[in-house]
Amino acid sequence: MSKLTLEESQAERGAHHRLALMVGEWEGTTRVWFQPDEVADESPCRGTIRSALGGRFVVHEYEGAFQGKPLSGIAIHGAHLDEARYETAWVDSMHNGTAIMFSVGEAGSTSGDFRVLGSYGDGQGNRYGWRTEITVDGPDRLVITHFNVLPDGTEAKGMETDYRRRAPATG
Structure with a gap:
């Protein structure tokens, strides 16, 4: 069986599309929960x-x-065709300190949602998951939701950004 090509993935229903x-x-509102x-x-x-890099x-x-x-x-998001998974590398000035969080998730979903799971430590030997879902809700709305995953598997919403597409500048 042949591997999916980038051009095929950029077509209407592919992961790169x-x-x-x-x-x-984009502009919107970010909410944080502890x-x-x-x-x-x-x-x-x-x-x-x-x-x-060409899409x-x-x-x-x-x-x-x-x-x-x-x-x-x-955040850099990609679709790794050979592994049939989404991949993310993420850094920010609030959560990550000096770390880069790497996350992966299945790219075979037909829902169109982008879902990946990474992890972080608390400095005391405990590991926590950080699950990210990106939902394209029509042409002008994008919702990025992050969930903390406790070592026992319990999940809780940690952060959500609700974006609306910014209108192009006129002038």
Whole structure:
């Protein structure tokens, strides 16, 4: 059986086509939870998602604030065709310190959602999961939701960015 080519993946229902749907200028609101059902912070955010390396990847650069302090981050999202999975490398000024979080997830989903799972340590030997879902909700809405996954497998929403496509500048 032959491997899927990049050109086939960029076609209407392929993983790279789904990545391309994220490309644009975005603005919205980010909410953070430390306890279930208790929003710890809510602030405006802006982001740019651009295609990179001929559509092989998308690069998401964003900025916002947490409790009044600026934050920014960069994520590179891709679809690894040989492994049939999505992959992400993510850094930001709030969560990661000096670490790069690498995450992977199955790319075979027909839902169109981008889902990956990474992990981080607490400095005391414990590992926690960090699950990310990106949902393209029509041409002008993008929702990025992150879940903390405790060592026992329990999940809780940690952060969610609800983006709307920014209107192009006129002039």
